Structures are given as structure tokens and as C-alpha cells.
Amino acid sequence: MKNNNKSSKTTKKQDINKDNILLSIQNASYRYSDAEENEYALRDVNYNFEKGKIYAIRGRSGTGKTTLLSLISGLERCTEGSIIFDGKDLKNINLDTYRNSQIGIVFQSYNLLPYMTASENIILSMDASGAKIKNKKQKAIELMQSVGLKESYADRKVLRLSGGEQQRVAIARSLSYNPKMIVADEPTGNLDKQTESEILDIFKKLAHEEGKCVIIVTHSQNVCDIVDEIYDLKKTK
């Protein structure tokens, strides 16, 4: 079905410390390759994200939340405008390197490799980043412990873990190469309230204690309640 609502805008005024900006979205638009000329999935978006803060991007279905997330995480390139990360335009950098060293991505459906153990999934991400880590297994266990998983889970196949545990593994994986920014797409969408709260605590800790920029795409009010800034995406005619 054709989407007639082609632009997205924020609803909240920002109090910006320009020196602290890690990621800046400037007039970014995105149009699918098979879309009509004026049919945009996302149009003229302008957002700034700072280090040490946690953000929520919310909006109804079809407003382009996931598209925005894929642009931020370097899975797609914006068709118009630009996204500046740490002073560099994403258009001019290798997005594979960007994804495997600068940004950690957490998905609602975890996206772990089911045939690997929890620690293998984390180590795979370390390998992909090319980071020189001496004892990767030990580091993976430490990361798991930091997100509330026991050491004994390290050698378990991820399919044997619960949803919350898998999401913790996914967060540990995203932290494996110590990225500056974490992007999460509905990270608590499949979890119960108790687990959701525990996962959100992890994100808060990452932003406020470790100085990372955390961006969460969500429908959940619980998530919106704990974030520092909320960006609302809306369809406009």
C-alpha cells in the first residue's frame, strides 16, 4: 500500500550541548529504490544525539522508526541529507567498519546465531571488529556478567536461553568492542515487565555510567519513562 505520509518530525525541543554531540542527523530522507518519486519512508529528519544520554524514538507503525534506526546503524544510507557520526559523514566511511567498531545494534528478535553458544556469539562480534583482545572467552564472560548473566551460560547454545537471557547476550555482543553508541530496536518488545525493567537498567547504566549514547526505538511507555530525550516520529501529509 502506498504511504502518503512522507515526512517525519520531532515533537520535543532539545537542549543541546554541541560539543557533546556524537551523532547528528541533518535533513535526512530515505526513499526505497522501487518507490515513486515523492514517496519517502522518511523525510527531512533533523536530530542530534549526545554522549552519555539515552534517547527514545517513538511513533506509530509506518512512521519510519526502523528505517531511521537502519540509517543510524549504517545498514542503509540516506538518499538525501547526511548523518554525521563523531564529525564524519557516514557517506564517506566504510559502513562495515562503522557497524563492527563504532556502534552496537540490539534487535527485538535478538538476531543471535542459534548454532553458536552465548560466548561464541559474543566472540564472533569481537572477531568481526578486529579488536585485539587477549582472552576473548574471558572477556565474553565478563560482558555477560555485566548484563546479569551467569558464567555458566557462556557455553550454552543460545536457543536454550530464555528471551530475556538472549536479549542480554545480544546486548553483551553489542558491547563486545566497546562502541560509542548503542542502537536498540524494540529491545524489550518480547519481554515481560520484570525483565524489561532489568534490561532498561542496563541501558541506563551504559549511558549514564559509561558515557555511551543509547538510542532506543520503541512503542513502550516504560521505555519512554526512563530516557533522557524522546523523539516522536509522525506521519505528515
Place this chain on the structure above:
Amino acid sequence: MFILKNAWISITRNKGRNILIGAIILVIACACTITLAINNTASDLINSYSSVYDKELTLSFNRQNMMKDFDIRGEEGREQAKEKFENIATYTIDDIKSFAEVENIKSYYYTYSLSLNGNNIDKAEIETNTPPGGFGGDRGSKGHMNSSMDFTLTGYSSVDSMSEFINGTYTMSEITDNAWEVVFNGNYVFINEELATYNELSLNDKIKLEDEDENTYEFEIIGIFKDNDTEESSMMSMFSNSANTLVTNADALVKIDEENDSIKGSINPTFIIDDYANAETIQKSFYEKGLDETYVVETNQQQAEAGVSSVKNVKSFATTFLIITLLIGGIVLFILNMINIRERKYEIGVFRTIGISKLKLTMQFVSELLLVALVALIIGAGVGATISKPVSNTLLKSEIENSSESREQMQNNFGGPGGNPGEDRGKMPDFNKASGIPSIQAYDSIDAVVDITVISELLVIGLSLVLVSSIASMISIQRFSPLTILKERS
């Protein structure tokens, strides 16, 4: 390094699929090993057999080339044809020397033949009531030579040109001590022992021959040879074909020819060439150097390779089988890879999302296939090496049997071998003898060997096959968008 590690993890977790791929590659490897071993060994046998023969090129008169430019219908046409035939351009020794300068010719020799009558010796023949135009006559005469003359003199340019002695058709039964020193330097001859007996001639006797103008030429006998050819000269003759053939040197005959216009000799050159494949180029060069286009070049390739025709057939079968195996194997592997990629779409999405580049991912998928292929190739080569020998020998045996059955069938078509004893009309024609091609095969086993060459070829083929069949994964990885894959999954 992590590419190989991931490849290994992926192989071990998908045992069923990889065993299937491995089994297919193993079958291909086994078939390739056998066919390559047969191919290489057969090539060696063929080359070894062919190397016994010099690669010879001769000139032969081509009637069709001569007749192509005019019409022989009507009296006028027939006159033209007659005139053309009488004035066929020939070539001289100087021409042959000039032809020999053509690239791809390694060496050359020639025979020079002419006919003379006996002066103090008689032609070896027994008078019979042969009907006019019947079976008699001198079968040794060639070209423009007068067939009514008694003796054919064949002059050789060198020992290399004495093919009848080399191939054992003629063997010396008596010879003077210095025969091989003087035979190329004057009027010396070797004569058939039948002629010697008929005229009571012996070594060092001098014989006289004469031309139509009764000019006489004296030759000294320095050798007596025996003709071992069992073929009868004619149905009514008790003598061999060469009974009235005198063997001497070419220079002596050229001198006689040059001194007398009434004598017309003929030259038969043989050029040793580097490769049969160059025959056509050489013919073109000969024409450019003035050879009349009524002549064409012919090679002894068919004769040189006749003894290994069954081996060649087995080699040809092996080559065809190899191509079919590779084609089918390649297609099956390609399809399996495509299915494999579709099944692993999610995995590709995850890998791409965490920042593994398309190149590294492609390398991982190719590495997985390579590791499986390597194991399968090693096992396949081992199995192939074990069974290549019996398979090759069975194939050759079957080929020889088929060939024998065909020949027997042919004999049956002509009334069976030998027909009725004592009756020539019932005797089956010897096709192979007629064509100068031996019917006996040089080898009755191939014993295909798997050596380092076969292993190397197998590796190249195997790796190429893996790379070609990996194209599916390479293309898919380039096209897949990680976000789309993960959305589909969600």
C-alpha cells in the same frame, strides 16, 4: 583466521548437508581421477607409439585438382584433358630443396625412379598365356615411366630414405664389405635375390641396362636383398613385386635422366615435419614456392596412429565422460549452493549486521566448500587411484573386442575369412593391408597411473568447480540487504 574458524563451525553444525556435498564432490573426484589417469596414460602411450614414426609429409597427385578447371565433355574437352594430363607440371630436385626450406620442416629425403631395359640380363618373369592387357607388366613403374621397360631403378637420396630396408620389407642376404660406403657414390646396385638367381648373378658382377635409344648403362652389384613382403605380385606370377627392382642412389639416376631426353624419371620426396597440425600451412608454403596445385600434401599420421586406435577411442571416451561429469557435477553443486544460501539467509543477515564485510563473508562460504571439497578430493583421488587401472583395462579390452567384432562382421559380409580354399575369388580383401594400416593393436592394456600430474589436474579441476559453484553464494551475498533479511525473519 576467524573466517576459517567460522567456516569450520558451520561445517560441523551442518553435517548432513556437508556430507551430501562431500559425497557429490567425492564421486566427481573419483570419476575425474580415473578419466584423467586414463587420459594421461593413453596420451603417453599414443605419443610413445607415434614417436617411433617420423612425422612424414609426402606429395601426391590430385586428379580432382587437375580436373576442376575444365569440362571433359565433348571431343574438345577430352583433347584439353589429354593435353593437360600430358603437360602436368612436375617438380625437380631443386624444387624439393627449396620446399625443404619451409618452416616446420626438419629434414627431407627423396627417391628417384626410372625404368630401363636389360642389356646383358633378363627380366625375371615366366612366359604365360596372359590375355592382352591382362595381369602381366611391371608393377613397380610409377608416374610417367614407361611401363613396358624391364626394370625399375629406385635411387635413394640417403639411408633415411630407404624405407623398405628400414621397415624390413627388404633384408640384405648378401652384401659386399664396402657396400654402404659406395652405394651413394656411383653406379652400384642392390638386386633382388630372385633376379640374381634367375640371371645367375652374384656380388661384384656388372650388369648392363639400356634405354629406348639403346644407350647402355653399367652397374656393379654390391648387394642382394630378399623381399619379405608375402603379398603376391600378381595372380599369374611366381616372383615378388620387387624381383625386377634395382636399388641404387638417386644421383646416379638423375645423371642418367639429365643426359637423355627420352628417359622420364619421377621424384618422390618425403619431408620430416615437426607437427602434423602444420601440414596445411606447409602445403600453402609449397604452393607459394611454385608447387603446382595438382599436387597435395599427405602425412603418415593415420598409419602412425593406427596401432593405438583402441587406446585413442578409450582416451576419447574418458575425455567425454570427464566433460559430462564436470558439467553435471558443476550444475548439481551450483544448485546445492543456491539452496544452501537460501537456507542461510538469516545467518548472512546477522553476519552483515555485526559488520562482517561481503568479501569476508564470501570467503567464509567459499572456504566452507573448499574444506569439504579438499577432503572429498583426497578420498576421491585415493579411490580413483585404486580402481583406475582395472577400469582402464576393462574399457580397452571392451574396445578391442568391439573392434574385433566389427572386423569379423566385415569378413562375414564378404563371405567369411578365406572363402573356399584354393579359390581367390572367395578370398576376403585385406582392408588394413590395402590401406597400409596395421590391424593389430599395439597395446592390450593401459594401466592408467595416478601420478602427480593427475593429482595436480584434479586439484585444479576441483578448485575451479568449487569456485564456479560458489558463484551462487557470491552473487547472493552481494545482493542481500541485512535489514531486509532481518525484517523478513522478524
